[in-house]
Amino acid sequence: MTERSDHQPPAGSAGSTLPRPHLDPRPTLESVAERAGVSRATASRVVNGGAGVREELQEKVRRAVDELGYVPNLAARTLVTRRNQAVAVVVAEPESRIFSDPFFAQHLRGIGRELSAADNQMVLLMIEEQRDYDRVGRYLAGGHVDGVLLFSLHHSDPLPQIARRVGLPFVVGGRPGWAGAESDRELVYVDSDNRGGARLAVQHLRGLGRRRIATITGPLDQTSSIDRLDGYRDLLPDGDPELIAEGDFTPDGGGRAMAALLARRPDLDAVFAASDSMASGALRVLREAGRRVPQDVAVVGFDDVESIAAWTEPPLTTVRQDIEEMGRLMARLLLRQLSGDGGPAVGRGGAPTSVIIPTRLVERDSAK
Amino acid sequence: MTERSDHQPPAGSAGSTLPRPHLDPRPTLESVAERAGVSRATASRVVNGGAGVREELQEKVRRAVDELGYVPNLAARTLVTRRNQAVAVVVAEPESRIFSDPFFAQHLRGIGRELSAADNQMVLLMIEEQRDYDRVGRYLAGGHVDGVLLFSLHHSDPLPQIARRVGLPFVVGGRPGWAGAESDRELVYVDSDNRGGARLAVQHLRGLGRRRIATITGPLDQTSSIDRLDGYRDLLPDGDPELIAEGDFTPDGGGRAMAALLARRPDLDAVFAASDSMASGALRVLREAGRRVPQDVAVVGFDDVESIAAWTEPPLTTVRQDIEEMGRLMARLLLRQLSGDGGPAVGRGGAPTSVIIPTRLVERDSAK
């Protein structure tokens, strides 16, 4: 049957132009079947669960698999089943914080855990330049993955469109910001409860007796920033707009915003910074301005990035979000979609809907 | 030739139990060939570079590809070429710093850039528990990737063995620590110049006139810690062992080590901490002990993690390593191996060898 014999190339043909690596002749289903004395079809059945195969034969096949060290060839399987057992994770945040804070790794960890539990692989695609969208789009269109996890979409991000066009289920990390996204029932996302977390922060400051509570927001073209500001406003509906300054999620930006705030309202007695990074910058500016924290000005951050929040001077009271859980949930939601329309195997239960993950306050010294 | 006609399922068969998703009948090479009026073989040639095909026909085929939106089916291609155009990145650091510092993301970015430039995908595999080794081993044995990138190996890590057994080329991130690794010419790794960086740090402190220079090391079962300590010793060959304390790369551990150091040698006038995290803990302990930095005690860290080093009080002088470059290099080395024994396509040049990436000192306020 197999007529090629590329093992043992003619000795001495050093300049062999063999294009194939032809590493090891890995065992195939065929050889397993042969060894077990059954047909390829039966061997296949056993490898895939063994439904409808006599226990005795199953045992034989399994032994053959072990002895031969057989591992199914995914490419071959994919070719016929059209299932890849792989999910793409697309990270589109070009430079920015993704690579300077630890969220990314935590996300991946959560996703990885959930995915590998379901025996799926994670293919990481990064977008840095405009033309990368092409590359990624082509990859997704290539049908190499069964679904997509998308991150931090901006207003006009083409990714959801692409995914939709090629018919790939996807789940988004972070509330998407474009118009109509909210009412798009098909659009599934997972996000932290940014708004609720901000409320927690402000509530805490108020509980401390603070009355002139400022806030340093993130870039207001991001939904997380908007939501955190909204949470702040929920509790301070008629607050002074002078108490609001926009930062950019960096320590520097936080410092600058703090300075502006101090100039405008020297009497402020608390600050809610929409990220720990910005809070650390604010802390420094406050220190330089001679304000004591928390006595003169109480500070609350957001994120609870351990390496920042626990090591500022003083340590930062902040809002904690469970990033890993977020990743896990994204994966879980996607997997549900995958099994959902893959056939009748999985029970009904309607389309998955978006999930908001609760946040909580971590009290340290900067506000207590 | 094609006798199946699964487009147009018998109208009215609503209860169809089709197990296949068969979303869209994606165009195949066959259809491209047909549209272009050539054979499948010729179409294939064009798609793969077009060598030996008349320009005129090439043009036709390319047009057909565009019009149909044809994307090659990787699974099919892999099945015959045995090439996956994919590389696995295995992260075995279970909990630890990987997920709390930003290195991981930077590594991935470097790797991703290099890989996608060569049109390869990155498959991320994480190992958290012991049994994950099985899963990963099976995956690697499955021949789904062409090579492996391994991270932070511990002494008895089975991964290199596994990779070797299944014949997968691999490159290691960070100098491997087991006996004989150094003399293993086959073992290619990429690492920062930890030793040189440590020398830079101590040199700087000495240049500042410091004479009783202590060091806080990382866990001494990791090569990066060992190398940094060696660098320290290079310049202080007959230093007092009391000036050396072991930390664990966390701020807490750094703080504890600092306290021990202070107790043993109250007269120390400088500290080289083998990581920024530990330095931040040390800084706090020094502050609490009433020592001024840098006046009384100068402090130098290692890593230059922006979010820590730039925002400690005072900002940290530290040794910078180019993590992204490290990732990029790992990928490049691996790709070279892949093309190296894949055929004569790529020129000779011998096996790749390990690479050490230079570090440099970043001066801030904690030592100047």
Next chain:
DNA sequence: GCACCTTCTGGGAGCGCTCTCAGAGCCCTG
């Protein structure tokens, strides 16, 4: 103008797997 070579092209096999379909066994019933 014919043999010979070179350059291009297409037919066809086969990569390793899944899944349909039909037939081989088997047990049970009448």
Next chain:
DNA sequence: CAGGGCTCTGAGAGCGCTCCCAGAAGGTGC
């Protein structure tokens, strides 16, 4: 003991692609 219904098994086609090989053009030399 024949007939009907199971359950279990194997033959075979085909997933979309690459690549070997043979044959069709086209060009050259004598």
